Amino acid sequence: MAAGGVNPLSAVDWGAPWLQPWRPLGEPLAQRAVAHDAAVHAILQSAVVAAAGPPVRFVPQSDLPAGAAYEQFIYDQLRVPTRDNLHDFFNGLVWLQFPQAKRRLNQLQAQAIAADGVQAVRGPLRDALTVFDENGALLCAPPPLWDALRARDWHRLFIGLRPLWGEARLVLFGHALMEKLVSPRKPMVAHVFAAPDAMHSIADIDRWLATAMEADTWAAKPFAPLPVLGVPGWWPANAEPGFYDDAQVFRPPPVSRAGTGG
Template identity: 90%
Template sequence: MAAGGVNPLSAVDWGAPWLQPWRQLGEPLAQRAVAHDAAVHAVLQSAAASNAAAERPVCFGPQSDLPAGTAYEQFIFDQRRVPTRDNLHDFFNGLVWLQFPQAKRRLNQLQAQAIAADGVQPVRGPLRDALTVFDENGAVLCAPSPLWDALRARDWHRLFVELRPLWGEARLVLFGHALMEKLVLPRKPMVAHVFAAPDAMDSVACIDRWLATAMQADTWVAKPFAPLPVLGVPGWWPANAEANFYDDAQVFRPPPVPRAGVGR
């Protein structure tokens, strides 16, 4: 995988707070890939095949499985097979397929429906664009309503300072595989596109089932997400223990000013 260099999977810090829901599944697979210099699709497929009773909507193969000129999303929908490159991006994508099988299958179904309706265009249509944003950079937040009110208002001081104790009742689970890849080298400006989940979601399996039903073309076309600088989450980054961490307006941006006449 590393072509004689350092395997990028060895750089993943599985003790990072954002990877806690992923550690039990992901760390042994990463260790196996590093120890045996194994292809990413092979270690993912070994996990997919290890529990025949689990719902596994796809299998994993090498990138060469994807025929030239065929849309990646359409191929997965038709063949139930995920072409996989030997890199961190596709490793995390495979973990999401394994951890969120119902939600990923639903997302892929909507992508295929959009391709069937509009074809593959140079610029994605609004539904495919929204689905891709969440697939690459999304997260699910189960939180008390005051946190959500502050997040939607981009009232960062209230969200992270005044309401800080409420984060003990919240659960933020990453979904976007590109976001997980970027967080291998965390930087303060990194932002997740967050979708609201009910408070009662007490496991990843529950979130998976709920998310698969919550993805609807008529509502997702409008990108029902809230931007969240993830390293501002209490307990996720040591520096945010200081209130002035949130004074950086380049990261914790104020809400956009409505244009004149808009919304009237």
């Protein structure tokens, strides 16, 4: 994977707050990949064999035929073409942690391809599924936090209601977001979907999310943008109230055009 250089998996800080749900599975796999200079697909496949799941196999990227749609290939073959990079390593971890949700997401992608074909611009459903697959997260939180998040009332969300974050749980789903957070930057945003408060484990969230993904609902992108490094306890700098004054990151809600003159 490193091709004679430093293996990028060695740069992952598994102590980061956003990786805590992923650390028990991800850190040992990353350590083995680094120690043995193993291909990412082989390391991920070893975890599939050990756990008797998920319902896919991880294979080299070269197994994907030229011109074939990636999502359709996975749906038809139950094989995930995997490159030797961080992006695909994290994608594999999501398959391992959320097998039912990833399978449902892939099913919806295949349905959209069957209906519309593969076009230069994705349709609304495929676009929404891709956004969540790459940058999504699940948030279990008290209603006041959700009200403030949906209103993009950042000061209320992160300062006025800060103690309530102790009752919240944010779990990353998007593998591209996890890859980007290896080198954290303030503007990084998750597209957040509301999860019930009763979710006590990743397995609970996985089962629930697989049933919550409905084509009509998800085509409307039912997500809220959340600058993840604003989450209390996730980044030392956000302990300073001025952290949230950056309007380039903590953007106000879009101005409604309803009732405006033409």
